[in-house]
Amino acid sequence: MGSDDGPVIGTSPRSHGDPRRSPTASPGAHTSQYGDRPATAAWTDRAILAGSAYRDGQALSARQALYRWLNPQRDPAGIVAARAAAHLMQEPHGRTWPRRSPAPAPLADPGATGPGGASGPAAGHEPRPCVLDVGAGNGLYTRRLHADHPELQVAALDISARILRDVPRPVLVADAAHLPVADGSVSVVLAMHMLYHLADPDAGIGELARVLAPGGLVAVSTNHSRDKHELDELWQAAARDVLGTTQVPARVSLSSRFPLEAAADRLREHFTDLELIDLGGVIEIPEPRPVVAHLASYRAWADQMGVPFAAVIDQAARRLAEHLDRYGTFTITSRVGMVMGKRPR
16 A cells, blocks of 8 residues: 555556645556446435435535635635525515425424425415525525525425425425426526436426526536546545455546536526636645545445445545655545526526
């Protein structure tokens, strides 16, 4: 695992420069039958998404935590909140929010495991949000909208009831592929790091356009296909150590189904005035814990990864600890962005 004349994690034959940026594997004894990527069908499996991957906010929070060490610091939730408020000041649609039938109701009980009765507005009254946060997860964007602009009407929607337990009301438990919202009834719609979880991301984009009012604002975020490639290389290095092979599966890459470099083109069918906002930078981490937690946050897809997941995580932690002892920090290249646009009138 490494040698005295090079980085502990290794240097890729195709990369040069700071060894902290270039983790790759040591050669193994033989090749194996493993392919390049785990099967992607599981990344859109509703049972896995609601019952495991996003059953609660723990895994998502582990992935979000890496950005504490991002330089320059970015504030995507603040950007969204400010842009949504500015848009609504210019075009205060003030619309009601009629739901399609059948429609899941907001959660009645934060501990519920499925759709329940009314929550937030009084029972029997429809909520009137101007902003719909689709795939809201643990509520990062919903909370910021409530905190910065309490005058706005905001609703969070997710397929997982449990991850919405502590998200400000109203919330909806529903599938983003079939939004229980009437045509043209929302002024601002968000889809932050979630379209890659849909079986058909382009159909999901069509749903966002359907519910958005003419002239309404859309915000979509995702990762570049080369985002955090150092984590991919660390994972494969650890997998080679564990399996003793030169060919191992790549790490889960959710955003490969809807990468940043293709996002604007795929949104262009439904939206205009598209703007790409760079949220990337360099993450310098001085301790192993956040990196290991990030790698472990994909445990929901362990069965599809073709490796003994826990053993690879442990080996990655050992490689990372030795690397940090030698170099002091582990550098990760963050290539993340957001596309904002409007529905044509």
